[in-house]
Amino acid sequence: MRAIGEKKAALTFQELLFTLQRFWADQGCVLQQPYDVEVGAGTMSPDTFLRVLGPKPVRIAYAQPSRRPADGRYGENPNRLFRHTQLQVILKPPPVRIQELYLESLTAIGIDLREHDIKFEEDNWEWPVGGAWGVGWQVMLDGLEITQFTYFQQCGGMDLDPICGEITYGLERIAGFLQDVDSIYDIVWAIEPDTGRKVTYGEMRLAEEEQFSAYSFDYADVKKLWEHLNLYEAECLNLLEQAKGFSEMDALQLKRFPVLGAYELALKCSHVFNLLDARGAISVTERVGVMARIRNLVVGVAKIYATQGEALRV
């Protein structure tokens, strides 16, 4: 065993991402690009939320920047971010050795398991707005939660079969651990090959944290946000209404019906809601009602996605 300080050079933030992507690509995962609409977690990307529905097997991995406006701290807190990065791995159906594969991925990023304490502690995931839940664990490495591991059971209020295994790595946490830094902003993102200069996480993202914290806590125009929410909702509802005519559509119309567009509108609502929440503009009394409105959209989209998929398979 090595003493502290004798560690081999830890992976940079981007090497960490490369290595994990390479690892899962080698396991047969298709690498997808991050979804380009604001989401609070990798699970909300359609590559997870919609692909877990239906019978089709899926293996896919992608990094997902995840925005949680209320978690912003103006860049002042060394452990909290408005936007963090998840690496999402979706394995449907889950391979028998899914836990062992996961542990091998840790070895791949330079964690010698024999030198550390690793535990799988019960942690069940739930996204009530999406009618989605699963059971699983938080993976603890020397007391640090580095991964959320979930066997999806329901999505959009629908039972899933096959079940989907979901592995969500918290990249900033893992990079901070590997590099042994106390602040996220000190994480080395990349090293310039010619000069050896270290580009830090702070250099890349601090301004974003400062400004988006200020925007969501202090500047966001509450009235306009409510208008946005109402507009996105109306458009999504309009699509959900038209989807009632699936049975009268021909194959081409059905195939082209923008369920994915409707989902994007629902995600927009979810993000605007999060902004309003961070802004302190939603009383707890209103909260329940607005969440029910968004749930109506998200679950509605999941249902028409399933119906569309089934109709197209027939």
Place this chain on the structure above:
Amino acid sequence: MAEFLFEIGLEEIPARMIAGAQVELQRRVLAMLERERLVAAGVASRSFATPRRLAVWVADVAERQEDVTEDLVGPSVKVAYKDGAPTAAAAAFAKKAGVAVEALKTITNPKGEYLAATAIRPGRAASEVIAAELPKEVAAIYWAKNMYWRTGRPERFVRPVRWLLALLGNETVPVSFGGYEAGDVTYGHRVLFGDAPIDLKSPSEYEEALKKGFVVADVEARRQKIRKALDKVTRTVPGLRWREDEELVETVTQLTEWPSVVMGGFEAEYLTLPEEVLVTVMRDHQKYFAVEDQAGKLAPYFLAVLNTEADDAGLAVIRHGNERVLRARFNDARFFWEFDQRISLKDRTELLKNVTFQKDLGSYAAKTARVRKLSSTLAGLVLGRKCELNPVALDEAASLAKTDLTTDLVKEFTELQGIVGGLYARAQGFGAATADAIYDQYKPESMEDSVPRTVEGAVLAIADKADTIAGMFGLGMEPTGSKDPFALRRAANGIVKILAETSTPLPLTLAEVAAAACGQNEALTEKVQGFLAERLEFYLKEARGQAYDVVKAVLAAGGDDVKDAIARAEALTSVRGSEDFAAVSAAFKRMKNILAQAGESFEPGAAAQAEHSHPAQAQLWNAAEGVRTRVTELVGKGDYAASFETIATLRPQVDKFFEEVMVMDPDPAVRKARLAVLFAIVNDIRGIADLSEIVVAG
């Protein structure tokens, strides 16, 4: 006879579910083997459990079931034979009994002549029986939360099954579940031993073989290993000890297969944060044990229980990692603490308007207003009885009590609600009486928890709980059966416990609490009071260990004053063993029955004017008068034990009366006089306990 071993290997089982499932699997395996006549009742067995396995070992299992002979009765002879030839019914019966038609006998029973046969049910091999029955037992285990994992959703279980092991002697038993058929191999520690299978030759090797695989399968052994390691590691720094926490020991026992302990430290500057916050972070969020010095003060160390084994260099790495996490967590807590100070608790009262307490009961601002009013009413009663209470501090506490719900620290550590409010109040310059009352407002949270330390805290806690109960009852959301989603029973238990155990004088009755909380609504008051009385009954039985008949006797005499009811119950329990008391109790039951049958009622003074037509009646009356004077005096002093002893001295007169006197005399005047005497006696005593409820042995 052979030993039997069954192990089910799983992906990590939630720690909180392991102990229950371990017991249930063992119970189910033994019940099944006994039902199938494969073991004798009381056969030796053991059970094992780790996060990745549940196992049962049984000492002596028969290799086959014994054959069973069975006398069967078939169809009537009339149906079985037609024209002397056996019918289809006869053939079917013969087949069922496993004999030839010619071998069937004829018996005569009260219904007539019937076919009969002696069937021999050959015993099946144990292996066959277990393979058929055990999967059903495994599938039936209760889990608080289940999941599907295989395509087609063929079974639900706590987590995916990863292997099965079933050995009868040295033979594998083909038990199938979760997509696996049992073999004769188990698996060791994920990291320390790796993926290699461990072959078992016989069930008795199990525990030792797993030890070689870095797994302590015996739960108690693992618990002891952890306790010893905690002791040993703590001793490396003189003067320290780890803070005992049985629940946490249990959790880490169920989170590890091969436990060891590492001690880490944190910067002493974090000790400026309140101990409550530090301990919550360590215990609830990191599952670390807190460490204290000899004076019981928190020391800047923690103990982490690991699921691995490492040398000093390895431990240094793991320690460093854990310290890093804890530092980040403490930083967060400090950030929240400082951030929260930007808005004072006073200013936060405004924010409560936006926090819903319950949709029909309004916001926490509305609740605060109600609790303030209720506290003030209760405080008035307390002060009116010349007991000490600081009404200004109480009102201040009531108005600020819920403001910590708007702080980031409570949003992050919800289990610290109330406590954080109390700490902030102190930091913001409020007096100790105010701060302590806020701090203690949720106490007691369970039957084991302590009650608020001050009278202001006690009144606030009662008011808060009573308001919730009255509000929910008013909406018709009272608990039913096992359903109590708003934990109203716990709230009511809390009120009873506070009134029972507060060390400062707190002269409030359950009726007063109910009436103050329910305002003018009499029907609601009655309901809430009944609910509180029910919880007092529960409290006397569960927390005070009083027998049900004592509780019944005491509460029949009134249960409004909680401390008084407890005193009477304890006194009654202390004397109930005496022979005289038992005899008098039995006599009271008799008197009550006679009075009930007679169905007459009397004016209070009736007995005094009654004419004593029999010397035993006169003697009883005179003795009862003496007893009454003495008991009134004793009750006035609160000495219930002596009161009950005094009542027991009536025995000779009571016995004599029932031996010599016929109450229901044919002469109505005589009868009436006698009944009046009994009525007076029963009534005198009924104020402290209805002795007729006492169950007398023999």
